[in-house]
Amino acid sequence: MHISEQERDALYKVIHSRRDVRKDFLSTPIPDDVLARILGAAHHAPSVGFMQPWDFVLVTENETKQLIKQGYDQARLESAAQFDESKRAQYESFKLEGILESPVGICVTCDRKRNGPIVIGRTIKPEMDLYSTVCAIQNMWLAARAENIGLGWVSIIHDDVLRKALHIPEDVEVVAYLCLGYVSQFKDKPELEQAGWLPRENLSDLIHDGKWGK
Template identity: 80%
Template sequence: MKISDAEKQALYKVIYSRRDVRKDFLADEIPNDVLARILQAGHHAPSVGFMQPWDFILVTQEQTKRVIKQGYEQARLESAQQFAQDKRSDYESFKLEGILEAPLGICVTCDRNRNGPVVIGRTIKPEMDLYSTVCAIQNMWLAARAENIGLGWVSIIHDDVLREALDIPEHLDIVAYLCLGYVSQFETKPELESLGWLPREDINQLIHKEKWRPKS
């Protein structure tokens, strides 16, 4: 099946306009058919040995979100101490999650034992199942953007908080907690780039021919 020029341009538009959304969420619920498309996009990600190690836990209850939010706040304070003083105040001023504002949370896990201990493609690099799960998340991120839905990845939280709040068994690895919802606007640039936290790297300094060479 050949991709048309219009479809190709639409794909690149989605890629370049994808954002890690942490604010401007609206209260509107995501329709079931739209959510199903986003989850199916995740489920159609490439996976090592076709093991499909992911599960998706949908979170809508306010009480559960408040427990997760409290865990985030504790981790945020802990994380702030790791930054140098000149960066700490900037870090503390950033809004880095939308746990309560987003109408939907999705916790993505990885079952590293799914389909047995020996998996094609994971025999030498056992972490490939985790990378596969991240591919599923990226598919969901792009699908959400195509649906004009914001998605943000909350990584500043300890796994044990999510494990207890969501009854996640010990044998599952927790890969991500995501916040999803319609938003009032999408930023034109990644927020941390706009705020001057870090610039976008020059891709010409990241491409190496034949062998790796240090950046000039």
């Protein structure tokens, strides 16, 4: 299948305009067919040994979101205490989730036993199934941006909070909790870059020619 220049440019536009959205969510519902396309993009991610280890738990009930938000609030306090004083106030000023505001939450999991104990590509690096699941999340992120829908990854939360709230089995790994919804705006730059938390690294400094350090 040939990719035209216009299609190529559209892909790069989506990649460069993707954002981790924490606020500016609208209450506008996501149509079922749009959500299906986004999940379909996730399901077409590459996976080690074609094991497709992912599952997607859709969260729309406010009661469940409240439980998850409580878990986030506790984890945020724990996290703030780990920063030194020069960074703590700025960290605490950031809004780092949209659990209650976003119409849909998605918990992405990894079933590490799917398709048997021996999987092509996991014989030496067993963690490849987790990496595959992250590829599915990235596909979802880009598909959402192509649909003009915001997505934010809430990593400041303990797995057991999500496991309990969503009845996730103990032998299934929790990988991510995502907030999904239409937004009032997409920022020109990532929020933390815009706020001066960290700059974007120079790509030329990260490329090594032949051997590390060259």
